[in-house]
Structures are given as structure tokens and as C-alpha cells.
Amino acid sequence: MKNLRKPFPVLEQYTYLNTAASGLLSEEVFDFRQEHDLDFLVSGSILKEKQGKILAGVREGVGKFFNCAPNRVALVPNFSYGFNTLLEGLDRSKKVLLLENDYPSINWAVSSRNFQVCTAVIDGQLESNIKNAFQQYKPDVFAFSIVQYISGIKLSFEFLSELKRENPDVLFIADGTQYLGTEKFDFDASGLDVVTASTYKWLNGGYGNAFILFNETAAEKIAPKSSGFNSLQGKYKAHEGNFIGKFEPGHQDTLNFGSLKIALDLLQRVGMDVVESRVANLADLAKEEFIKLKLLEERVIKREKHSPIFNITGDDKLYNKLRGKDIICSQRGEGIRVSFHYFNNEEELECLLKALK
Structure with a gap:
């Protein structure tokens, strides 16, 4: 599949970084x-x-x-x-x-x-x-x-x-x-x-x-x-x-x-090789950038391998700011949880980082 985002129309409207809360409905599942x-x-x-x-x-x-x-x-x-x-x-x-x-x-x-x-x-x-x-x-x-x-x-x-x-x-x-x-x-x-x-x-x-x-x-x-x-x-x-x-x-x-x-x-x-590679790449990039911005807990920073789910430092004000920019995420624990799936891309990570900076 060339366009991994096409089956998910939500991505045309939002920077969707919330799979950890709810995955997206694909056109294929909708048609079925x-x-x-x-x-x-x-x-x-x-x-x-x-x-x-x-x-x-x-x-x-x-x-x-x-x-x-x-x-x-x-x-x-x-x-x-x-x-x-x-x-x-x-x-x-x-x-x-x-x-x-x-x-x-x-x-x-x-x-x-x-x-x-x-x-x-x-x-x-x-x-x-x-x-x-x-x-x-x-x-x-x-x-x-x-x-x-x-x-x-x-x-x-x-x-x-x-x-x-x-x-x-x-x-x-x-x-x-x-x-x-x-x-x-x-x-x-x-x-x-x-x-x-x-x-x-x-x-x-x-x-x-x-x-x-x-x-x-x-x-x-x-x-x-x-x-x-x-x-x-x-x-x-x-x-x-x-x-x-x-x-x-x-x-x-x-x-x-x-x-x-x-x-x-x-x-x-899509191929699970493709899914795994894209998810791992986005998770590595995100972790690196979040560390630079001092947004992660020490226990996460110490881990050699991490999932595509991150809980970044942030309060109600920041959460509302992100939602105001159509960045979909969740408030969990004491921070803001963002998550990256294979249909996300580096541009969406940059959009998040720009809002955070």
C-alpha cells in the first residue's frame, strides 16, 4: 500500500496522536x-x-x-x-x-x-x-x-x-x-x-x-x-x-x-514489517525530541527500548492549547499522553513539537 494514511479520513482533519485511547476506523472496516x-x-x-x-x-x-x-x-x-x-x-x-x-x-x-x-x-x-x-x-x-x-x-x-x-x-x-x-x-x-x-x-x-x-x-x-x-x-x-x-x-x-x-x-x-519499522522510527524520534525538551520522566529516559506511547509534562492549559490546534491526545496520570501509529508521520511529530515549543 502506497498511501498508508488514505484509509483513515480522520487524518485529513486532525493531527491524531491518540491511538492509545482509541484507534481509528478505516474505510475498509466502515464499508464492511x-x-x-x-x-x-x-x-x-x-x-x-x-x-x-x-x-x-x-x-x-x-x-x-x-x-x-x-x-x-x-x-x-x-x-x-x-x-x-x-x-x-x-x-x-x-x-x-x-x-x-x-x-x-x-x-x-x-x-x-x-x-x-x-x-x-x-x-x-x-x-x-x-x-x-x-x-x-x-x-x-x-x-x-x-x-x-x-x-x-x-x-x-x-x-x-x-x-x-x-x-x-x-x-x-x-x-x-x-x-x-x-x-x-x-x-x-x-x-x-x-x-x-x-x-x-x-x-x-x-x-x-x-x-x-x-x-x-x-x-x-x-x-x-x-x-x-x-x-x-x-x-x-x-x-x-x-x-x-x-x-x-x-x-x-x-x-x-x-x-x-x-x-x-x-x-x-500494509505488512507488519512496515508497521513495526514506522512505529519504532517514530517512537525513537519522539523520545529523542521529548528528552531535549525535558518532557519525560526519568524512568522512561532510562529505558533502552520504549513503546510509541509517551506521557509528557503538561497541564490543563497545555492540553487545551493542543486541542485548539487540532492535535488529538489524552490527559492521563499527571501529564498528557501522545501515541504514534504507523499512519502517523514525521510532519505530525513536528506539528506537536512546534506547539510544545
């Missing part, structure tokens, strides 16, 4: 959604007769994109629903390691149950803090975001793989919502037990759809309690007691899950 609902309008239940085939195609598409067998892919409406369903399938005597101030839908969901909870601090030495917590607390479960939603601090996959090899019996559950779609990701090669994500951010899949990827042994440690008629309906769920079916007890929306499939198809046409 219109055609889908037009089919529903004129054919009613005839469209729904194709539901099994549509959802199987989505499951297979997700599995192919992230290298996970489709019979280990659960389709859920959002991250929080899937994660809470998963937690209900864990023994309450388990000790769970969390990261302090991680995404609330992780930490609140765990702390609201009667698990033993221990924590590691998020700072410039995050990996060392986690390793020390493993040695001190000996957790049964490690639940975490791959990329932090406020600071953009990103965990090293080399570290995670090594930590998993050293602790094979610990269940590693990762939230990939702020990560998947920014670079190539091979789930089966990652060593993680579970990765789950909503897709409305970096995958540009729209709202109302998410997925969970399980490795081959995860079902031995998780016993979800949910069940319903849809738990046994469709390809990959046709037998009693099916594991992924426990995460899919009710009706699933072919409009929303179909949107995810179209969004993944677009990313494949």
Missing part, C-alpha cells in the same frame, strides 16, 4: 459494517445462518495473524470480560503478582477477589523489580500489561521468555491491548501462557470485540465456570466441556467480530 447491516436489513435471519462460518473465519484469522492454533483462540466482547471470566476459573488460594498502578481492569479485577496479591514497582528497572518479586514472593500467577497505558513503558520479551523458562509452573497472563498491532508478535514463540486484548486501539478493529490466545497447557490451570448454548456451537467448540466455549457462552456479534477480521486483513496488506 455498512454492507453487513444492509444484508441484515434485507435478509434478517438468513444472514445469521452464516454466523458459524463468519466466526470461524475470524478465529482462524486471529490465529494466523498471531501464530496461535484457532482451537486456542477465544472471541470475547472486550478484554475485561475475558479476563474476569479467566480469573473465575482460577483457584482463590493462588498468589498473583501484579505491577503497581498497572491498568485498573487488571489490578481491580484481581484485588476484588480473594487471591493473595503481591506487587512489583514500575520504574526504569522494571525487569529487575519483577525478577526480585518472583524470588521474594514465589507467585503462582503473573498478570501484567506488556505496555503500560499511562507511561508507555514496555516489558522486554527477552526478559519475559527467560523468566518463563526459569518459572515454568507460573501462569503468565498478559494484556496486549496497548501492544498488539505495533509490531510482529508470535504467540507460540513468546512463551506466554495467555495473551488477551481488546482490538479498538492499535489493531483498529473497532469496539465490541476482543480475543484471548491460550497456549497448549493453559487449560490445565484454568477452569472457567461460564457456560451457555453457544459454548458448544460452531467449529472448534463442538464437543462437551470445550475450553474456549466456556469463554463464549452467548450470542456473538458478527458485525463486531467481522470488523476485526477486516482490520487484520488491512494490517496484513
Whole structure:
């Protein structure tokens, strides 16, 4: 694809640096959604007769994109629903390691149950803090975001793989919502037990759809309690007691899950090599410039590799100034969060820097 910005009309109006809050709707996904609902309008239940085939195609598409067998892919409406369903399938005597101030839908969901909870601090030495917590607390479960939603601090996959090899019996559950779609990701090669994500951010899949990827042994440690008629309906769920079916007890929306499939198809046409290169380049340029302007926390400056999410120093006045210049960003934590995806460019970074200076 020559023009990476063309599928996203919002970019014609705004300097959109807010994918970490909400990804953009592409023309391809918009066209699919219109055609889908037009089919529903004129054919009613005839469209729904194709539901099994549509959802199987989505499951297979997700599995192919992230290298996970489709019979280990659960389709859920959002991250929080899937994660809470998963937690209900864990023994309450388990000790769970969390990261302090991680995404609330992780930490609140765990702390609201009667698990033993221990924590590691998020700072410039995050990996060392986690390793020390493993040695001190000996957790049964490690639940975490791959990329932090406020600071953009990103965990090293080399570290995670090594930590998993050293602790094979610990269940590693990762939230990939702020990560998947920014670079190539091979789930089966990652060593993680579970990765789950909503897709409305970096995958540009729209709202109302998410997925969970399980490795081959995860079902031995998780016993979800949910069940319903849809738990046994469709390809990959046709037998009693099916594991992924426990995460899919009710009706699933072919409009929303179909949107995810179209969004993944677009990313494949762009090429994840291209996406990864552009995102990494913009993140490196942005970090360098933000350091010059003294806008970043010391814990972020110290990190060798960083995600495309940055929380820069700024108050209400600066935020309103940026919005007044049609620069779309978010107020998070004590600063202003900006984020760069593959459809952004150096000119937009310069536009932001000019406003900041």
C-alpha cells in the first residue's frame, strides 16, 4: 500500500496522536459494517445462518495473524470480560503478582477477589523489580500489561521468555491491548501462557470485540465456570466441556467480530514489517525530541527500548492549547499522553513539537 494514511479520513482533519485511547476506523472496516447491516436489513435471519462460518473465519484469522492454533483462540466482547471470566476459573488460594498502578481492569479485577496479591514497582528497572518479586514472593500467577497505558513503558520479551523458562509452573497472563498491532508478535514463540486484548486501539478493529490466545497447557490451570448454548456451537467448540466455549457462552456479534477480521486483513496488506519499522522510527524520534525538551520522566529516559506511547509534562492549559490546534491526545496520570501509529508521520511529530515549543 502506497498511501498508508488514505484509509483513515480522520487524518485529513486532525493531527491524531491518540491511538492509545482509541484507534481509528478505516474505510475498509466502515464499508464492511455498512454492507453487513444492509444484508441484515434485507435478509434478517438468513444472514445469521452464516454466523458459524463468519466466526470461524475470524478465529482462524486471529490465529494466523498471531501464530496461535484457532482451537486456542477465544472471541470475547472486550478484554475485561475475558479476563474476569479467566480469573473465575482460577483457584482463590493462588498468589498473583501484579505491577503497581498497572491498568485498573487488571489490578481491580484481581484485588476484588480473594487471591493473595503481591506487587512489583514500575520504574526504569522494571525487569529487575519483577525478577526480585518472583524470588521474594514465589507467585503462582503473573498478570501484567506488556505496555503500560499511562507511561508507555514496555516489558522486554527477552526478559519475559527467560523468566518463563526459569518459572515454568507460573501462569503468565498478559494484556496486549496497548501492544498488539505495533509490531510482529508470535504467540507460540513468546512463551506466554495467555495473551488477551481488546482490538479498538492499535489493531483498529473497532469496539465490541476482543480475543484471548491460550497456549497448549493453559487449560490445565484454568477452569472457567461460564457456560451457555453457544459454548458448544460452531467449529472448534463442538464437543462437551470445550475450553474456549466456556469463554463464549452467548450470542456473538458478527458485525463486531467481522470488523476485526477486516482490520487484520488491512494490517496484513500494509505488512507488519512496515508497521513495526514506522512505529519504532517514530517512537525513537519522539523520545529523542521529548528528552531535549525535558518532557519525560526519568524512568522512561532510562529505558533502552520504549513503546510509541509517551506521557509528557503538561497541564490543563497545555492540553487545551493542543486541542485548539487540532492535535488529538489524552490527559492521563499527571501529564498528557501522545501515541504514534504507523499512519502517523514525521510532519505530525513536528506539528506537536512546534506547539510544545
